[in-house]
Amino acid sequence: MEYVIGLLLIFLAVLVAFYALVRETDDLHRLLLTDLAEILALVLIALVATDLAEALILPGLVVGISEIMALSEIYLVKEKLTKQPKRVVKLEIMDSAPAIMSLILVMYGIVLSGFTGGALAGLGVIFYFMCKGHDERFEIIETASGYAWVMWIAAFFIFMLIPQYWFFGVMIAGGAILLKVMGKMSLIGTMRGDSDV
Amino acid sequence: MTPEFLLGFIILLIGTVSAAFPKPKTWLNRLINIEIAAWGLMLIMLSYNESLAILTFVAVTGISTFVLVRVIERRSDI
């Protein structure tokens, strides 16, 4: 009963969103409406209401964030908006808050581990880079990414050769995906700023 | 029919309608109205006890908001 009511309401919402998407002509408005359509699709999955829903939502979120990033980059290149903006807003909060705030977020993300912890820690790192500025130290991120690959392959061999230590392998793989997601997400934070490369 | 389910659908419908037809049609208004729909989705996930999905969804919403803000900032600068 609850499932049927939810399904009817969500189809109504999808109809409204796609009607707006059809009527829209500006490209940036269409990009924003794509985000709305992603949220509505996730509601459709969440209505399944078992552990299967949770297992389906996580890949949906991964695909959604990568889609938004790729489409926004394509849009920026297509509209020739590649140079930095002139007026960058500075808030008073951005001098005092980010150190403690992003420290808490990164610590909590490391405790969670996996893609969830990587996204949370990546948000903290983006916040820190956005507020404090950055000095183009990409080689650290590349090194971390290489170690993450090594950890991943080590976890794979543990699964294959000594399966009785599976918990150790799960922990190594979780740490590796945390490193990789956090490094990739922190690259986004360096894209906004006053220093032109 | 838990209270979270009902509340989540009310907020989701408010957010969807207001994001589809924002009143002063600017990019900023539409971005903020999408946040309302995101809160509705979070409450619906809560009513089905999908806690890990909520955590990931909240973090991903923050990151995608930053990506969209970067696009809007450069677009409205010219």
Added chain:
Amino acid sequence: MSAVIAPLTSAAPLICGLIALYATIRIVCEKNTLKKLPHLNVMNFAIAASIALLVNHWLALIVAVAYFVGSTLEANAIASAWSGGLKDD
């Protein structure tokens, strides 16, 4: 003794919720943006208190602290951006 305390402890988050509802109505009815912010702070304090009183668990205290810090930061950021941000040259 505990029979006397039990209705009191369950009435305390209710009072905090009513204060939050009153502050919400004041925010919505207020026209000036700058005058909305003190009422927003009142609502944040009331919500943080009722979070700490709602569930009998020690982690609820940490949730209340996190919500308190986060919402105060948010209100400060809105006020700072409304006044035009940090002027640097």
Added chain:
Amino acid sequence: MTDLILIIFGLIAVIGGLATAINKDPFDKLISLGILAGGAIPFIVNRGYMDVAIAVALTVPVTTIFILLICRREIT
């Protein structure tokens, strides 16, 4: 008694959502979004997911600060 508290928080959340949809000034909209968050977080706490509530309460102001970067007041 707990039902009455939940009804009050649901009312706060719905008022916040409607006010966010109706308001026109971006700063008023962000303040109303704060009301919506304040109404929604007690539901997470009431279900018993304290770790999720900590993460949500810390992530919401970061998202608001991101949006504030493109809010400009028209200097009159």
